[in-house]
Amino acid sequence: MNRSTFAYRHVEPPDEGALRLRILDLAAVRVRYGYRYLTVLLKREGWQVDPKRVSASIRLKGLI
Numbered sequence: 001m002n003r004s005t006f007a008y009r010h011v012e013p014p015d016e017g018a019l020r021l022r023i024l025d026l027a028a029v030r031v032r033y034g035y036r037y038l039t040v041l042l043k044r045e046g047w048q049v050d051p052k053r054v055s056a057s058i059r060l061k062g063l064i
Helices: 016-029 035-044 051-060
Strands: none
Touching (some): 035 051
């Protein structure tokens, strides 16, 4: 077994509900911003997010 596989530690994702609310708040204030720039804003606030995750949350709420 590869050493990196054996030593893998799962990282719990941040609270999904709070993250989705923050994404919706940012998307409501900054209507013209896309998922990429919203990801940058979230990272500046300290969230550890992926652009795919932000895009999926926006699509789920029907903003795109």
